[in-house]
Amino acid sequence: MRILITNDDGPLNDDCSPYIRPFIQHIRRAHPHWKITVCVPHVQRSWNGKAHLAGKDLTATFIYSDIEKDDNSFWGPFNKPQLLQSKDSKLPYIINPEIPSDSIEWILVNGTPASCANIALHLLKDTKFDLVISGPNVGRNSSAAYITSSATVGAAMESVITGDTKAIAVSWAYYDNRKIVPSKLMKMASIRTTQIISHLWENWDPQTDIYSINVPLVDELSGSTKIFYAPIWENRWTAIFNGPHVREPIKGNLIEDGNDTDQISFNWCPDFKNHKNSSHYDGLVDSDQIAPGTDMDIIERRNISVTPLRATFRSMEHLNGELITKSNNTIVDEETVAIDNSTNDFVAALTISRDEYIYEPIKNAFKKYLPLYTIQSRLPDNFSSMKKLIQYGDYEQLDVDKLMLENSKYFANSYIYRKALIRKHYLAHTIHSYTVKHPESILNKAVLESHTLDLDYAEFLDDSLDENWELRQELENEKKWWIVKPSMSDKGQGIRVFKTIDDLQKIFDSFDDEANDDSAEFMDDNKIIISQLRHFIVQEYLTTPLLLPSMDNKKFHIRCYITCKGDLEVFVYNRMLALFAPTKYNDVTKETEFDPTDLKKLQSHLTNTCLQSKNETKELSVMEFDNLNDISNDNKRKIIKQIHEISHDVFLAAVTVNRMNFQPLPNAFETYGVDFLVDSNYEVKLLEINAYPDFKQTGDELKSLIDELFLNITKSVIRPLLDSDQTEDCDAEIFTKVLEHKSNEWN
Incomplete structure (x- = not known):
């Protein structure tokens, strides 16, 4: 999501603008997928409403702040941007090596907040912003007397009127003239604000242009502070x-x-x-009282107010009552309602859809090994009074803020940062960094030669190869076969086999072409748009895979489920799957006329069953590895032993050499689908690691394998995670611990 942030209090300043820095720092840390641009007035511009400085030409300057620092220091001001901008930016781009590349850029405009919004939406970026956040304002913006004058709300109004862009105005209300509050309180205000913003964005009311949020800066602000939709208090006042x-x-x-x-x-x-009530409220309350249920009333009672508005200052009265954010906004059934009315201190929230392949296996495992926990399909409302909550849900459903801050109370089925493993180019970097330091590691022979390739469009391939001269040399030698994969795609999307630079150019050219009718039976979604992915892995192709006569010599890979617990233990589930290609393997080294864009020929090289949805042989494409009769028991043990060693080293590599991009949490666990190839000498090669693997590839015939997996995960991982007094009780033959590492130990 692309977000523009502006305000009316100006840039970093201990007195005038103390709130915006911790707010932006929280967003950058907790929501790294939000792409943020900051454009604010160069000085405080409060009480300007939706004003512009008519007839005045405006200029911009730039400052930069450290993402990690808890003070308002900065580099600058500069007349031009100091960090490298994208090539399509209309701004000149300059590199200042003294400024960290991950610092926050502040664009300062000597105009009003409305002018900042107008300039940023139309002139600074070619990419359309999805949302404008104006604030956090220093002080409240509630009641007609304030909100109609507010430049914070005015910038949000301008965003809708000039750019037809959804906007949210944020105000942090202070009390007893205590503008400067402890950093812990500002962090909680940031957490609650982003929770509300996420909820409003995902559940945007079609009749609403703008939301105005008021968050109370009081010591009792917490995750349980209630949120209410509230109309504007139509108050009146006299001379100012x-x-x-x-x-x-x-x-x-x-x-x-x-x-x-x-x-x-x-x-x-x-x-x-x-202040006095307007005639609209005459007869409801005494003239010197705040009208109940209005924005001013809600914030005076130390709750959070959310006022939905049109870009005419008209509040949307069809939204009223208490607002429940996303964490409390999943499907409710009769069983859940009954559960939510209970006072159980221990809850297991299974928030994935009941139609999911793994819903019943997880639910049954929870019932068996977590008898104290009440199972329900939504997060409870009374989190603050609970002792422990375990959630199993999609990544987007998890409460990232609770996961970071409530590590003794809230537990979930995913880490927050793990791209060191699950993104192919990050994984390649992780392994390379580790093997340089540990030449004895099995990863040196278990990972095929890999190179990263970055390009925006097919015509830039030659430039990209110039930047990766090692890959260019390998391709120019034309001695090896290669496979190219988009780093951030899954389900086999965009994978191709090739040998020469001309082959690779042909592949990238084909990605932007329309799919042939002839290829429709095989992978409707296999083609990609390069500019949407940009990062690719080019890896040596294994031309001597292990082939099994009983399976018609089809190529296969092994899918292994590996579960991480806390910070950090790693368990390998030894009941593995063998996933077969739909057609007999064709040795590319013997191909006389190989077309790298022929998707039909590609079928024999790709073993991802997601690509076989229309193939009649799909029921034969997945088998349990242990049932492959062509492989002797000795060789099976050899393969599994290598998988254990590879798993140990790759997770150890991520947690030791790429800690920035793999951060295990003590209150989280995660199961990965890890893919391995086996060559004709029974040597194992690591292919990739997948978060949230597609368990339904297992099929109905092998559902018992998944049932047993979640029984082991719940018994040996989740139960000890929730209760340190519970010892791990795993069957090492089925669920083998391959790594036990404490991140605070020296390595």
């Missing part, structure tokens, strides 16, 4: 100036307008406590 005052000219000097005569002035002096 006092006077008149007669200004005496200073002898010998001219006063502001150049006149030397006495001047009448009015001093800024709003009475922030003198």
Whole structure:
């Protein structure tokens, strides 16, 4: 999601703008997939509404702050950007080596917040922004007296009117003149704010243009602070100036307008406590009271208010009552309602769809090994009063903030950062970094030669190869066969086999062409758009795979399920799958006329069953590895032993040499689908590691394998994770621990 952040309090400043830095830092850490641009006024511009400085030309300067620092220091200001911009940017690009590449860039415009939004939406980026976040404002923006003057809300209004872009105005209300609050409180305000933003974005009301959020900066702010939809309190107030005052000219000097005569002035002096109800609320409450249920009433009661608006300051009255954020917004059934009404301190929330292949195996395992836990299909409302909550859900359903902050209370089935393993180019870098330091590692022979390749369009292949001269040399030698894979795709998408640079060019050219009718039976979704992926892995192709006569000499790979627990233990599930290609293997080294874009010929080289949905032989494409009669028991043991060693080293590599991109958490676990190839000498090669593997590839015939997997995971991983007094009780023959590592130990 592409987000523009602006505000009316200006850039980093301890007095005027203390909230925006911790808010942006939280988003960058907790939501790395949100792409953020920051464009704010160069000084505080409060009380400007949706104003522009008519007739004034505006300029921009740039400052940069450290993502890790907890102060408002920065580099700059500079007249031009100091970090490398994308090639299609309209701004000049300059590299300043003194500024870290992951620092936060602040674009400062000497105009109003509305002007910042207008410039950023139309001139700074070619890519359309999905959402504008204006704030967090220092102080509340509730009631008609404030919200109609608010430049924070005004920038959000401008975003809708000028760019037809959804917008959310954020205000953090302070109390008793305590603007500067502890960093812990600002962190909690950041967490709750981003939770609400995520929920509103994913559940955007079609009649609403803007949401105005007010979050109370009070010590009791927590994950259980209630959120309410609230209309604007239509209050009234009197003069916000006092006077008149007669200004005496200073002898010998001219006063502001150049006149030397006495001047009448009015001093800024709003009475922030003198409010009255409008006639709209007459008869509901006394005239000196806040109308109940309005935004001002909600924030005065130290709750969070969310006001849905049109870009006309008209609130949307069809939204009312308590708002439940995404973590509480899953499907509710009769069983769940009954459970939520209970007072159980231990809950297991199974939030994946009931139609999922793994729903029943997980539910049955929870019932067997977590008898104290009430199983329900949504997150409970009373988290703050609970003792422990275990959630098994899709990555997007997990509460990342709770996972980071509530590590003794909230447990979940995924780590947050693990791209060191699950993205192919990161995995290649992880393994290379480890094997350089550990030449004795099995990874040196278990991973085929790999190179990374980055390009935006097919015509840039030659430039990309110039930047990777080692790969260019290998391809120019034309001695090996290669396989190219998009780094961030799955289910076999975009994989091709080739030998020469011309072959590779032909492959990339074909990705942008329309699929042939002849290829429709085999992979409707196999082609890709290069500019959407950009990162590719080019890996040596194994031309001597192990072939089994009883399976018509089809190529196969092994799918192994590996579960990580906490920080960090690794378990290998020894009931593995063998996934076969749909057709007999064709030796590419004997091909006289090989076409790298012929998808029919590619079938014999790809073993991903996702690509065989229309193939009549799919029921024969998955078998349990232990049932392959062509492989002797000795060779099976040899293969499994290598898989254990490879698994040990690759997870150890991720946690030791690429800790930035693999961060195991003490209150999380995760099961990966790891793919291996076996060559004709029974030597094992690691292919890739997949998060959230497609368990349904196992098929109905082997469902018992998945049932047993989740029984082992729950018994040996989840139960000890939830209760340290529970010892691990795993059958080493079935569920083997291959790594036990503590991240605080020296390696």
